[in-house]
Every structure is written in structure tokens, then in C-alpha cells.
Amino acid sequence: xxxxxxxxxxxxxxxxxxxxxxxxxxxxxxxxxxxxxxxxxxxxxxxxxxxxxxxxxxxxxxxxxxxxxxxxxxxxxxxxxxxxxxxxxxxxxxxxxxxxxxxxxxxxxxxxxxxxxxxxxxxxxxxxxxxxxxxxxxxxxxxxxxxxxxxxxxxxxxxxxxxxxxxxxxxxxxxxxxxxxxxxxxxxxxxxxxxxxxxxxxxxxxxxxxxxxxxxxxxxxxxxxxxxxxxxxxxxxxxxxxxxxxxxxxxxxxxxxxxxxxxxxxxxxxxxxxxxxxxxxxxxxxxxxxxxxxxxxxxxxxxxx
Numbered sequence: 001x002x003x004x005x006x007x008x009x010x011x012x013x014x015x016x017x018x019x020x021x022x023x024x025x026x027x028x029x030x031x032x033x034x035x036x037x038x039x040x041x042x043x044x045x046x047x048x049x050x051x052x053x054x055x056x057x058x059x060x061x062x063x064x065x066x067x068x069x070x071x072x073x074x075x076x077x078x079x080x081x082x083x084x085x086x087x088x089x090x091x092x093x094x095x096x097x098x099x100x101x102x103x104x105x106x107x108x109x110x111x112x113x114x115x116x117x118x119x120x121x122x123x124x125x126x127x128x129x130x131x132x133x134x135x136x137x138x139x140x141x142x143x144x145x146x147x148x149x150x151x152x153x154x155x156x157x158x159x160x161x162x163x164x165x166x167x168x169x170x171x172x173x174x175x176x177x178x179x180x181x182x183x184x185x186x187x188x189x190x191x192x193x194x195x196x197x198x199x200x201x202x203x204x205x206x207x208x209x210x211x212x213x214x215x216x217x218x219x220x221x222x223x224x225x226x227x228x229x230x231x232x233x234x235x236x237x238x239x240x241x242x243x244x245x246x247x248x249x250x251x252x253x254x255x256x257x258x259x260x261x262x263x264x265x266x267x268x269x270x271x272x273x274x275x276x277x278x279x280x281x282x283x284x285x286x287x288x289x290x291x292x293x294x295x296x297x298x299x300x301x302x303x304x305x
Contacts, residue, residue, distance in 0.1 A: 004037075008021050012161070022036060025048050058078065059075075063156070066163070083199035096141035108286065159181040215276040232275065256276055262276065
């Protein structure tokens with residue numbers, strides 16, 4: 001028979017998750033403290049953990065574990081994750097589309113295609129003797145297509161735990177960094193019934209789990225000033241070093257977050273867009289404008305006066 005501590009460590013191999021669950025099961029429903037080192041039958045360990053770790057009972061994300069929420073709220077988040085997957089699938093269908101004149105949703109989020117053979121990235125590649133050099137647009141399209149595939153697959157992972165945070169600054173936040181599979185939902189999460197607007201926030205955090213960054217005007221000068229597209233491996237995408245300092249004010253070197261700033265990034269620094277996780281959120285939103293607008297309006301209506 002394992003101890004409760006051993007059982008939790010086996011079921012939750014990611015330490016931050018195991019620590020949360022251990023703290024959660026330490027206190028029994030009657031308020032007494034459990035001995036985590038006491039050996040127990042596996043069935044008893046399962047029952048104890050099931051008191052604090054829940055899964056959605058409906059939908060396509062019944063594999064994802066939740067901590068700190070009641071079952072109705074867990075089911076709402078499960079449905080929201082289903083929406084996120086649907087949004088990603090719709091966005092995936094339109095990757096790389098371009099028109100002239102005007103811009104497609106993809107071009108608005110990740111930069112326009114250069115016409116008449118004017119791609120500086122392709123010209124630079126040809127000048128180096130690469131007869132198969134791609135344009136920056138083609139390279140960005142390939143990267144985004146792969147990244148969205150990874151996001152869709154990541155949502156199918158059983159490694160995820162989403163927990164309720166009481167930290168005032170938490171809306172949705174990835175804890176433990178890339179590959180940590182631990183998402184906090186806190187008091188700052190958008191208000192209102194969970195819908196497409198909320199699902200995009202979850203897409204943003206899944207992007208962080210895959211290594212995407214909040215592109216920052218101070219920390220990402222190489223990305224922002226690059227004339228040509230440069231591919232980065234997930235582990236090598238630069239991350240902002242001072243989120244609390246830079247986040248609130250873009251003029252002070254903050255993040256390209258929100259519709260206006262992600263559009264600005266695409267217009268002026270298109271080669272950085274594919275590494276900016278909020279660009280994926282707003283790209284997904286573009287195919288569900290009415291639903292997102294309704295969610296934003298409801299969120300604003302429910303904010304404290």
C-alpha cells in the first residue's frame with residue numbers, strides 16, 4: 001500500500017501540481033489533518049484525491065484536472081476548452097491565406113504577404129545562394145501552422161491541471177514555465193458566462209506552455225528589429241525578464257497584448273508576431289467576432305463601478 005504522499009507523487013509527476021494536491025488532501029472534510037506518510041489502500045487514496053481534484057463530466061476535455069473549483073464550474077471550463085479547440089481548428093483552416101487588395105485575418109495577425117517578389121527574406125536567401133529560399137510570409141505561415149497544430153495537441157494532454165488562484169493579479173497565468181502544464185485562474189479572469197472571449201484567454205496560456213512569449217518592447221529588440229524572419233526553437237524563444245515592470249505600459253517597453261497592440265505588432269514588426277502568444281488569441285477571435293464582442297461587453301458590464 002502506498003502512502004498518500006507517494007500516491008500523489010505517482011499520479012502527479014510535475015512537482016508544482018503534486019504540491020498543490022498534497023496541500024489540498026492534507027485537510028480532511030471534518031477539518032482534521034491527514035497524515036500523508038500513512039500507508040493506505042489505493043482505493044482510499046483515489047477517493048481522497050477525488051475530493052479535491054475534479055474533471056469535467058461532459059465534453060471533449062474530460063481528461064483535464066481541476067483543483068479548487070466545484071463541479072459545475074469545472075464543467076463550464078471544460079466547455080470553454082472545447083470552444084478553444086474549435087477556435088484553433090477554425091484558425092488553422094485559414095493559415096497562410098492572402099488577398100489583394102485588403103488583408104485576410106491571417107495577415108492582420110501575422111503580417112501581410114509581400115507582392116511582386118519583393119520579400120526581403122527571400123531576396124536575402126537567394127543572395128546567399130539558396131535557390132529554395134522562402135519568403136518571410138511563407139516561413140511565418142509554416143511556423144504558425146505548426147504552432148497551432150501543437151496547441152490543439154497540447155489541449156489533448158492529460159498533464160494539465162487548472163487551479164483556482166486567489167492572487168489579485170492573476171487572470172489566467174501559466175505557472176512553472178514552458179511545459180509546466182499548470183494554469184492558474186484567478187480573480188482577474190474575465191467576468192460573465194464562459195464563452196469565446198474566455199476561451200481565447202486559455203489559448204494564450206496554452207501558447208505559453210509551448211514556449212511562446214509576451215513579446216516585449218524592451219526585452220525583444222532582436223525580434224522587433226529583425227529585417228528577416230528568424231526561426232527559433234521553442235526552448236530558445238526569448239522571454240520577457242520583467243513582466244511586472246513592462247506589462248502595464250507599452251510606452252515604457254511593455255507587452256504587445258490586446259487587439260490594438262497585436263495589430264500594431266503585425267504592421268510594424270511582423271517577423272516577431274509568430275512568437276507572440278496574444279497574436280494567436282486575437283487571430284482565433286477574428287473568426288468569432290460577434291461572440292467575442294458579446295463576451296467583452298458582458299465582462300465590462302460586470303466590472304465594479
